[in-house]
Amino acid sequence: MQHNIPIMSIFLGPKHLEVLESDIWNEELLPSKLLVNNIPYEMGITYRGEHIRNFPQKSFRVDFGTYNERFTGREIHLNAEYSDPSFIRNKLSFDFFQDIGSVSPDCKHVFLELNGNPMGVYLQIESVDEWFLQKRQLPYGSIFYATEYHANFSLLTPEEDPKLSLLSGYVRKLGKIEDDLDLEMLIYKINTVSRNDFGKEITNYLDVEKYLLWLCGIVCTQNFDGFIHNYALYRNGESGLFQIIPWDYDATWGRDWDGEIMEYDEVPIEGYNTLTARLLDVKVFRNQYRLLLEEILETSFTPEALEPKITNLHGKIHPYITLDSYKKESIDIFVNEPELILEFIAKRNKYLREHLKDLT
Structure with a gap:
């Protein structure tokens, strides 16, 4: 077979493989x-993710110990994309964010083997860490992962119970313990500044334009739960402003986190979270968002703009699907996914264009 995507082979000793498989929540590398x-x-390896650890086809975190x-x-990160029958939604999403001027991880498809046994098509994803910042010539700053649904920028949980901590739902990936105070202050200000003062005050803590670009991306791709987790927060060390970085976007482009069809109108144009x-609620920001989204709907988020990218990604991994023991029985679904994605787009x-008037 002519290799359209890289082949990656992992070798793990029997004892270490037994440790890995005996406890899927073990974080030991x-x-x-x-x-x-x-x-x-x-390298060191362990499973990664939250609910995805329960899938038959596991995803992995790989740590080389030093810069590679x-x-x-x-x-x-090596993501199995188990719930996505197309295998391309995550990659398509991250590339889309970059196309519209937002920051997102680089990623590419690989075919993974473990101890000589084929594991299937995986997505190799860049980690959002200090090297992520250096690669983009961004100033050093703290990074927090929003790993749980409590990361909704509110004082209350999604169940409307008071949070025990303003940092509930977050894990610090980069920085020092004192950097936690900056995130706590952001959440505090979001929830306590008066309506009249919010527009001016929030610009001292948040890069509003970058947030609105992220909002355009998540609203277009319709990541239903990405508003309250599955993102990273980076605080620019020079400006002191936070910006948001997308993560785990397989439940997009017309399918949900279980791989089931999600109708095109599930997420409103205003999105979610506090x-x-x-x-x-601030008129100038609302107008700014409308103008950004309107341009994206005319240029980047159209079937004409995205069809070549979808066809290319789909075509590259097509030859490997029959080698994937977890997905080879669903080859017919895989074949029809580009059509489903383009229909969703x-x-x-059309739905978002019709609701642009809701932003006036």
């Missing part, structure tokens, strides 16, 4: 080797 193009790399020049970082609601675009 297990020593292993990675072989790519006959070049070996020493080939992978332009210390850490990568911060979004407060920003769009057309309907979602």
